[in-house]
Amino acid sequence: MAGVVILLALVLTAVFAPLLSSYDPGRRAGKPHVQPSYEHVLGTTRMGKDVFTQLVHGARVSLAVGFGAGIFAAMIGLAIGISSGYFGGKVDDILTFFVNVVLVLPGLPLIIVIATMVEQASPMVIGLVLALTGWGWAARTIRTQTLALRTREFVLSAELMGEKKWRIILVEIFPNMLSFVMGGLVLGTIAAILAEAALEFIGLGDPNAVTWGTMLFWAQRNMALQSGAWWEVFPPCLAIMLTGAALVLVNFAVDEITNPQLKASRNIGRIRKFLSRRGRSADVF
Numbered sequence: 001m002a003g004v005v006i007l008l009a010l011v012l013t014a015v016f017a018p019l020l021s022s023y024d025p026g027r028r029a030g031k032p033h034v035q036p037s038y039e040h041v042l043g044t045t046r047m048g049k050d051v052f053t054q055l056v057h058g059a060r061v062s063l064a065v066g067f068g069a070g071i072f073a074a075m076i077g078l079a080i081g082i083s084s085g086y087f088g089g090k091v092d093d094i095l096t097f098f099v100n101v102v103l104v105l106p107g108l109p110l111i112i113v114i115a116t117m118v119e120q121a122s123p124m125v126i127g128l129v130l131a132l133t134g135w136g137w138a139a140r141t142i143r144t145q146t147l148a149l150r151t152r153e154f155v156l157s158a159e160l161m162g163e164k165k166w167r168i169i170l171v172e173i174f175p176n177m178l179s180f181v182m183g184g185l186v187l188g189t190i191a192a193i194l195a196e197a198a199l200e201f202i203g204l205g206d207p208n209a210v211t212w213g214t215m216l217f218w219a220q221r222n223m224a225l226q227s228g229a230w231w232e233v234f235p236p237c238l239a240i241m242l243t244g245a246a247l248v249l250v251n252f253a254v255d256e257i258t259n260p261q262l263k264a265s266r267n268i269g270r271i272r273k274f275l276s277r278r279g280r281s282a283d284v285f
Helices: 002-015 051-087 089-103 107-118 123-133 136-149 153-160 165-201 212-221 234-258 260-278
Strands: none
Touching: 002 051, 002 234, 051 089, 051 123, 051 136, 051 165, 051 212, 051 234, 089 136, 107 123, 107 165, 123 165, 136 165, 153 165, 165 212, 165 234, 212 234
């Protein structure tokens, strides 16, 4: 619940960014290096731009890149992993070959090469490259789990009853993959947000775009910490940290809900606490 609340707050902040600040994130809004005050909640940059305005508007691009790349990579990994594990044979050999190619294909160096070719890599280009190169581990994990499920009784029963393959995949196998899909989505989203911020921080992104990464880029270039303007650095760092923490918390909850063993162990722990409060023995468990 804590992860959902934090994530929902970040998403709503990004959606209603124009209503939260009347300043333009790309234009000067006050004097340079103004400390946080009533007029400027998080102060201003060396160029006089409002930091809070850049933070809420930058959340739009950073979260869009992160969630877009994470969802796209998770869906590709899910489709290829289940297909490879369930159909087997030549389909498995071909898809496993592509998975191995993607696993050895470095995403960040590829973006660096593309950035040098196009001079400036936009956030959309960064997100697309990260999505196309970030589904390998999810596909391999889901394939392994599918290989274990395809011989289970409920799958064999569905095949003997003449169920269509697409229905077996969607109804019988896919629900058992929710924890793996969510794990791939969370890891892919966090990796995309961090990669986008890191690439823009080192100057390979579009410096004219307003994202959390470009905020850190201009703060480093203007020597914000050296001049004591900490309010230029910490807000985007905290935003990235809170986003990652919220996604990890949600992932823990989904894993516990979809994993019967984790759910049963938690219920047993609650029963033990209840019995200990009643003064009864919990050795039966």
